[in-house]
Amino acid sequence: MSHLIVVTEATLRxxxxxxxxxxxxxxxxxxxxxxxxxxxxxxxxxxxxxxxPRHDYAQALCHELDAPALDLLGIGRSLAAQAYWRLATxxxxxxxxxxxxxxxxxxxxxxxxxxxxxxxxxxxxNWYGQARRVDPALxxxxxxxxxxxxxxxxxxQTASALPAARAQAHSVTRLLDRAVMTSAQRNRLRSIGADxxxxxxxxxxxxxxxxxxxxxxxxxxxxxxxxxxxxLEALVTAAETWLWSPAQLGARATKSPQQAVDALEHAxxxxxxxxxxxxxxxxxxxxxxxxxxxxxxxxxxxxASVQDTVGGIHPDEHGWGFFSTHGELAGLNSGRILxxxxxxxxxxxxxxxxxxxxxxxxxxxYMSMKEPILRRSLMAAWTGADEPEPACAAxxxxxxxxxxxxxxxxxxxxxxxxxxxxxxxxxxxxxHQLDDRLRAHA
Numbered sequence: 001m002s003h004l005i006v007v008t009e010a011t012l013r014x015x016x017x018x019x020x021x022x023x024x025x026x027x028x029x030x031x032x033x034x035x036x037x038x039x040x041x042x043x044x045x046x047x048x049x050x051x052x053p054r055h056d057y058a059q060a061l062c063h064e065l066d067a068p069a070l071d072l073l074g075i076g077r078s079l080a081a082q083a084y085w086r087l088a089t090x091x092x093x094x095x096x097x098x099x100x101x102x103x104x105x106x107x108x109x110x111x112x113x114x115x116x117x118x119x120x121x122x123x124x125x126n127w128y129g130q131a132r133r134v135d136p137a138l139x140x141x142x143x144x145x146x147x148x149x150x151x152x153x154x155x156x157q158t159a160s161a162l163p164a165a166r167a168q169a170h171s172v173t174r175l176l177d178r179a180v181m182t183s184a185q186r187n188r189l190r191s192i193g194a195d196x197x198x199x200x201x202x203x204x205x206x207x208x209x210x211x212x213x214x215x216x217x218x219x220x221x222x223x224x225x226x227x228x229x230x231x232l233e234a235l236v237t238a239a240e241t242w243l244w245s246p247a248q249l250g251a252r253a254t255k256s257p258q259q260a261v262d263a264l265e266h267a268x269x270x271x272x273x274x275x276x277x278x279x280x281x282x283x284x285x286x287x288x289x290x291x292x293x294x295x296x297x298x299x300x301x302x303x304a305s306v307q308d309t310v311g312g313i314h315p316d317e318h319g320w321g322f323f324s325t326h327g328e329l330a331g332l333n334s335g336r337i338l339x340x341x342x343x344x345x346x347x348x349x350x351x352x353x354x355x356x357x358x359x360x361x362x363x364x365x366y367m368s369m370k371e372p373i374l375r376r377s378l379m380a381a382w383t384g385a386d387e388p389e390p391a392c393a394a395x396x397x398x399x400x401x402x403x404x405x406x407x408x409x410x411x412x413x414x415x416x417x418x419x420x421x422x423x424x425x426x427x428x429x430x431x432h433q434l435d436d437r438l439r440a441h442a
Contacts, residue, residue: 260292
């Protein structure tokens with residue numbers, strides 16, 4: 001996760017005041033009658049949570065940053081402090097600072113919220129990362145937290161699920177590096193970390209952060225392999241292919257459709273002994289990538305494998321975490337398979353045949369997170385079927401839902417589909433309405 005940095009409330013307040021670390025060090029030093037040699041390096045260690053300032057420094061720091069307690073600056077090991085720091089990209093940090101400055105100037109806040117404090121899911125993930133010893137209850141508590149984050153993901157709550165998944169992956173890797181545990185506990189924590197990092201990767205990709213997504217998937221794969229967890233290795237391998245296929249990312253893809261197919265075939269072999277929901281999901285994405293590669297014959301056989309596997313899924317087959325029927329594996333014995341069928345027919349150029357299964361899948365509402373994705377697919381299908389009104393309606397609905405779920409990537413992909421509209425549609429009212437919505441996202 002090299003693209004992510006620790007961002008504390010202390011950091012944001014210093015940047016909001018346009019103070020470099022040297023200036024804050026000078027101001028804290030001024031509270032004492034004689035110089036103590038405090039420098040920017042010490043400020044950096046406090047802000048990055050490497051060290052906690054001693055009591056007299058803490059009082060001076062709180063005074064300069066207008067905070068009633070050190071905890072509220074995101075510094076220290078208390079549970080309260082965990083709500084005031086998070087992992088973020090430098091761009092996210094800078095955006096939060098700009099928004100705070102706008103608020104100070106009594107100007108309108110344009111979208112989103114100030115970065116801190118974090119919500120309870122990320123707070124608890126941060127808190128668990130402070131542990132020095134892994135007691136028997138801790139892995140179960142971390143699995144339960146992973147499941148709560150996965151439920152936020154399925155509900156389309158990206159704004160809370162992403163920072164929590166980041167924190168969970170970070171906390172587990174800290175525990176593995178620093179805490180005392182048995183070998184069995186270590187492998188279990190590796191699996192928990194792999195699951196959390198994969199969820200982070202998916203969410204980073206959805207908001208248009210492919211670099212962070214790639215780092216998260218790489219971490220997830222390393223942890224799954226270290227844990228000798230073939231099920232998770234298979235699922236992470238499959239999820240990582242979302243970075244590869246032009247059918248998913250267009251020009252942003254990093255590899256070819258055939259490489260994605262090869263990876264999915266490997267994943268299906270790895271996951272052959274996994275529970276039925278995992279197998280169905282693997283076969284479904286195998287079919288998806290086969291369609292993206294234009295292999296209609298193999299696609300039909302892979303889709304048949306999905307149908308065969310779905311019959312083995314029991315209603316109470318939940319598990320824990322992201323790769324469970326609470327999270328990414330939700331809905332596999334309902335309308336979600338129709339969604340896969342519609343998407344794959346779309347990739348094969350069968351636009352008219354894709355519309356009905358996509359609409360049926362949308363009607364099942366099996367996962368809020370997938371609704372804007374289905375509407376994006378419908379937009380492409382209606383476009384291919386030369387139906388401008390429903391194509392534009394689907395695009396506008398997708399943009400609205402993408403805004404609500406912070407799915408930045410969906411906005412860009414709607415823009416890509418709009419670029420394929422025939423010139424004869426240019427003067428239509430529905431196209432003007434869609435263009436107005438797209439300009440609002442510029």
